Amino acid sequence: MRVSNTAIGLFLIVFAGTVLVYVQTFPSLDNGYPGPALFPRVLAVLFLLAGIGLVFEGRRSGEKLLKFDLGPITRAGLINIGLMLAVILAYIYLSDLLGFMILTPLLLLIMAKWLGVKTHWSLVLAVGLTLVIYVLFAKILLVPLPWGLWGW
């Protein structure tokens, strides 16, 4: 997923500008010496310079301003990435409700089936890995896992 250097540079310039404006709301030390704002401000200035440098490089190499190409990634590959990200989001939002023991094998099963693993192997993976993680974290390392509403 490549974008042009110019676009990255422009993004950095806008980002740096926003930070520079925002850090003005930070308090300063006694006698007016810079305090919490100093470090972010220095970084923002460096971001600004780097952004200008990238725009300059991009313009000099004569690349298209709004280049956006997926490179070697196919449409199917992109959907796979989307699924992986969706699985993480599902874990964030559903683990408190469903709990580890339901959600983990379910998500593993979905991912494995989607990536073309045969059903019986998907089931082996889903159940097996859930048990391995359960034993490792909950039993050996004594780390609580999300138990969900049912307390599993």
Next chain:
Amino acid sequence: MEHILTAVSLIAQPYVLMIICISALYGLFVGAIPGLTATMATALLVPVTFFMDPVPALAAIVTMEAMAIFAGDIPGALVRIPGTPSSAAYVDESYALTQKGRAGFVLGVDVTVAAIGGMMGAVILIALAPMLAEIAMRFTSFEYFWLACIGLSCSVLVTKGSLLKGLISLLIGLFMTTVGVDITLGYPRFTFGITDFLNGFTFIPAMIGMFGVSEVMRNVTGDGCQCNVGAVQTQKLFNGIGPVLRKYRLNVARSGLVGTFVGILPGAGADIGAWIAYALSKKFSKEPEKYGTGHIEGIVDAGTANNAGLGGAWVPALVFGIPGDSITAIVIGVLFMKGLRPGPMIFQRTPEILYAVYIAFIFANLILIPFGVLAIKTGSQMLRVPRNMLMPAILMFCIVGAFAINNTTFDVGVMLACGILAYIMESNDIPVAPAILGIVLGRLLEESFMVSMIKSDWDLTVFFHRPVSAVLGVITVILWSSPVIAAWRGRRRVAEQVATEEAVCEPKIKELT
């Protein structure tokens, strides 16, 4: 001596030995699978080691990395794909030998020189670290500020490709450390009212995201490697290795040193060490024309250097708290979370941790040969492990690991965001390593600067008052000016070339006209 005995007794417990063996197998497996790096292995191992005592935790990481860097050679020789970036320098050479039917020989040499190189790195670490710690004892916030500057500058200067993109990566990492409560006034910066952000980005989930999730994203997009490999002839694996080692003993010594010292440089790890050792090998070889056709000399050099670099990377990590590579960066971040601040104080307060790292290094390199042989024998089977089953498993480990540290799904969100960030960065040739160093050193940099400034009532010249501080400051300034000087000299050389070409061409043009 007393500490060494304590350390041996800490390592030689059945529980610790079992952990070392398991992490050795884990390292071999991850290293041998192309697309899974040793850094990713560390990021995934950290949530588990986080809940252990420091000694077994550090021993696990040291053993794992030694195994993974060697195991990266296995797919390099068998299918011409490096298992980790550290083996990339010599895959073509290894594969060329495999095509001549000598896969067993290459891997036998690989495992032997990896163990020798690793041992050299360990010995240099053990010899050098206490000496440097003596010096570091006298350091104050001024010196630490410059050290952080040197470390961060090195990480940018050693990046392959555009320096500007290396700098951007570093800035991203540094900026991430500004999130949370500030050290001067306790003012919450960039938290936007989210209480989870008050302590800043949680380090381990961020690492799991940047190395685990982004790797999974990359791996599910491709077709993966369709690895059809035959078994390696492993009957007489070590036949003919003795003469090779005798012939190239100076190469081994040179590359061990090169690898270790490249490892010591912050941000430059085993992969860069291997490239440099390979290039030097070709330059000083008596038979440079054979390189690329399946000549063992380059493999001996680069294979020694990458394992030697591992020990080197721990030198600045233990002595100054400045990571030598991405793996030690993760370790330092974790030690901070555990309240152990790496630096000269470790040498006084908790020397057993130090000696445990030393002994783990020696032990790991001793067991590298038997475990390595096992990995070579099962190498072709490991390469057949279906990727479409591996990726869901790794992703689930990432999620549970990120959750486990603080028991909050907020950290899983941090992991997700950092994973996407690292994926976008790498897709646009922005290296991730400087960002990691930025994340680890950002707080140290800001804290040492602010403390120094408040101590001196905002007199900037104090950074050059103390002699050691002044020397470090001058080194920093030289590092910063080096790209400018290099660019200027490059431009001048081009100008001179153009001038000489014109001088040569002009009379001819005149003649023609």
